[in-house]
Amino acid sequence: MSTHHDNLPATAEPAEDRFTNPGFPPHTPRRSDVDERAARRASVQVVTLFTISALASIAFLVAYYAIDPELKGSIIGIGEVNLFHVVLGLTMGLSLLGIGLGAVHWAKTLMPDEESVEERHTMASAQEDRDAVGRQLSHGWRSTHLNRRSALLGSAGGALGLFALPLVVPVLAGLGPRPRGELYTTNWEAGKRLMIDPSGAPIRAADVTQGSVFHVMPDGFVGAAAHELDPQDMMTSKAKDQVILVKLDPAKIKSQKQRDWGYDGIVAYSKVCTHVGCPVALYEQQTHHLLCPCHQSTFDMTDDCKVIFGPAKRPLPQLPITVDDEGYIVAVDGFREPIGPSFWERKRPGILMEDEG
Amino acid sequence: MSSPAALRRSPLALLVVLFLGLCFTGTAYAALQPSAAPGTSAATMSAEDVAAGKKLFLGNCATCHGTNGEGVDPIGPSLVGAGAAAVDFQVSTGRMPLPAPGVQADRNASQVKFSEEEISQLAAYVDSLGPGPDVPAAEYTDLQGADIAAGGAAYRTNCAMCHNSSGTGGALTRGKYAPTLMGVEPQHIYEAMLTGPQSMPVFNDNNLTPQDKENIIAFLKNMEEGGNSYGGAGIGSYGPAGDALFVWTLGIGTLIALAVWIGRKAA
DSSP: OTTOOSOOOOOOOOOSOSSOOOOOOOOOOOHHHHOHHHHHHHHHHHHHHHHHHHHHHHHHHHHHHHSOTTOEEEETTTEEEEHHHHHHHHHHHHHHHHHHHHHHHHHHHTSOOOOOOOOOOOSSOOHHHHHHHHHHHHHHHHHTTTTTOHHHHHHHHHHHHHHHHHHHHHHHHTTOSOOOGGGTOOSOOTTOBEEETTTOOBOBGGGOOTTBEEEEEETTSSGGGGGGSOHHHHHHHHHHSOEEEEEOOGGGOOOHHHHHHSBTTEEEEEOBOTTTOOBOOEEETTTTEEEOTTTOOEEEGGGTTEEEESSOOSOOOEEOEEEOTTSBEEESSSOSSOOSSOOTTTTOHHHHHGGGO | OOSHHHHHHSHHHHHHHHHHHHHTTTTTOOOOOOOSSOOOHHHHSOHHHHHHHHHHHHHHTHHHHOTTSOOBTTTBOOOTTTHHHHHHHHHHTTOSSOSSOOSSOOOOGGGOOSOHHHHHHHHHHHHHHSOOOOOOOGGGTSOTTOOHHHHHHHHHHHTHHHHOTTSOOEEOSTTOEEOOOTTOOHHHHHHHHHHOOTTOOBOOTTTSOHHHHHHHHHHHHHHHTTTTOOSSOOGGGOOHHHHHHHHHHHHHHHHHHHHHHHHSOOO
16 A cells, blocks of 8 residues: 655545534623622623713813813823813713623623524525526526617716716826926026025035035025025925035045046035935035935945835936135036936937927 | 743843843943044043042943953843943933833933043043044034034034934934934033944044034024924924824814714703
8 A cells, every 4th residue: 555655745545534523612601690699790891881881971062162282281291281172072072981881791791691602504505596587598698688789888888988088087187287397407507506495595615615515505595585485486496406515525525427527526415315316415524424214224425325125217417517706606507317216208208299289 | 920921020021131230231232433542531631630530430331341341242232432421411410320221321410420520530441442532522512603604504404304403313224213402411412423322423523624613503503492392382392293183183183072062962
């Protein structure tokens, strides 16, 4: 019999009774089942819980009208709070909790406690019922003429399918205007001064000492000038024009392009993270790491802001800068690539730019 | 006896650790950047103060910063040009002398090793090594006439990303962190902005004017007094993560306890 010496798993011997049915554990009556005093005590407890709930509901209503909504009070361990809200919350919570605890306690101590068995029956209906349903469905299908006139089915399907469009289109269209060229451009352009955010003061190259960091916005979009703008333009500018300006030791900069686009070690980078667009602004002046607070993407400022940690995939775009006649830092040009998170058409501006009209 | 684990438990190990600690004290100390503003404390302090400061310096700082404050690579940076503000900040907040090497020197107000006079002597000595930012004038730290709203705007642009919108601090990379600003002396906040200790960048007077700095401090003091509190437990003002942790632990814990109670058979 033991001629097979392969590595196949052993086939289990069909076992009739692999487990003996242990049956029910012996029924132990509860204290309230055998002791009338315990049962009475349980019923008093349930009544008490329901009464607490009822009183809390009444207290809620009283508090709603009696307490001044502005009334402040101090609670130990929490501090100053609005008493109106605290009392409403406590009373309503107590009211619900009383009902819940009362119902559970009632079910556990007073309602019947016998274990019972519900036998399973076969899921399928009787064969004759199933045949009858099949005959009805088949008759119904034939009486619609759908089996002979297929145009009926096509047109009905078309009508129902198209009906979804009036529901879906307004939702999609209501998401706002489709993003177009503004994804590729910012308000930075040649000769635009870099201004300190939020004061709006221009920055002299000589004032940027090593180790310092300046949070920068373009001239005309920060300080007093920003309040003249349309609020939407101001917020859009705040979202995409934000720039971080630092001065590094030129000898520490590893990228020639970064050195060329900066001025004497002063470099400016977009502050919008290339991952999902949070402001990357945690600059560590000793390591020159730039950390994004949202998902911990870390950029190396000495190496053209390459990603050294985290989910971001592209380096931060650099803003080319120089100094104007008066010694203030200005942009040489706008950003040479779209700032911020990636999007599908990022490398093909034509797709969105052409239909800007 | 010769296994590393056994050696680690030997009483000699404590001495070795202490020795190493002394050798590397100052590893995490920041490279302090000179500012354009020349110090003035050397002018107001006498030559005796500078001499007394030098004595203190040689006794307490020279191991890591060099006998002339020139720095010892890589354990302690040069203090030439660090200025009186940096000395006052580092020493009167208990960060220096560094008790143990680590990623960052911690504020330790109960471990200030020197009296105010000794700190000003030390500052006078370091200031005499090279001009650096001076301890701020009292008019910028008394918060008289400061604009809290403007301070809040400047704080949110320049500070909030590291120190949290309510000034309670936050994490940086590799174990470093931005400390809480609650309960910090106005003068020390000012000096930190001026000198940029450790990972913190410098905010010189051309970036944030002395008035801007005073506004920021006034905003922080306003936060400290509950200016941003709308009632209820702040739970440290750490933001949504702390709140969620608290509510989940407490709420889910209560729900589990209730579920266990409901599922149990009555006695």
